[in-house]
Amino acid sequence: MSKFKQSEKRTVPQPPSGSLSDIVFMLLFFFMVTTTMRETESKVQLRLPEASEIAKLERKDLTSYINIGTPTRNLQSQFGTDSRIQLNDSFKTVDEIRDFIAAERDAMSEADRSFMTVALKVDENTRMGIVTDVKQELRKCSALKIMYTARKPAED
């Protein structure tokens, strides 16, 4: 017979779960605030080029996106493998950029219009010809603030 009898009552104490919901709510609010819904689905294959000297985009709400690249694989039978321009949700031609910029401008308030930035998301294997065309078109619509979207190179 052992001298030290294990008392039956001793169990591992349960951690208090009363504050659990508070913790979860805090996380919830964090994600609710930081989340941005993906508005448009990319219809082109985008592998951004690498650049080390990149700056952050300041005002996301004042930015219009232009995607350029080859259509994704499931769309290639329909649109071919040539580089295409995607505005919003569909493939467009260079001439339609003008309307796109005008529409984006209209959606902004008067004071913000001069800060409008056009972010060019271009696949790294695209030829510059199409990019030059887009740039010329942007100059014609005097949307002069542009950004070449790039990604940070992997640390080596």
Added chain:
Amino acid sequence: MGKKTPEINSSSTADMAFLLLCFFMMTTTMDQDKGLQRRLPPMPDPNQKAQDQKVNRRNIIVVKINSADRLLAGTEPMHVSQLKDKIKEFLSNPYNDPNLPEKEEKEIEGFGTYMVSKGVISLQNDRGTSYQAYIAVQNELVKAVNELRDEFAIANFGKLYIKCNEDEQKVVREAIPQNISEAEPKDVSKK
């Protein structure tokens, strides 16, 4: 005493919050868009006669990329990795070489006078140049300017450009301007 309102069973709030949490965690995109910012030159007025902007020859360096992604800076072909030092030498002109850009004394608000280089980098590309090569070159150009700005900031404010406050950054930007011009598109490839 009135009737006591029955308390709502709150044991499931955590579950509900978890559901919402999972939803937002799945849909969130943390990636911020980053990139190289540029200002395009305004379109020339069609009514106005294109007047040749007389830029002194020594003040301009032409960086060309051909359709095979080969690089020509000034007169010599080079690799992208050599470009940064070439541009730095061009912009800073440490020994006042008569072939490198001239400097102009300029009054900078809140700092004093500084010899600001009048050098302009002109970037030309072919329609067949790959975007990757183009961005790599752009990146090197920005890197050269950023390094010069850092050097200036350390010499005058004792810290890196990015650590300077807004006024100091403005001074640095005026002292080391980023003059990169993306030339009018030209058809480089002659048939």
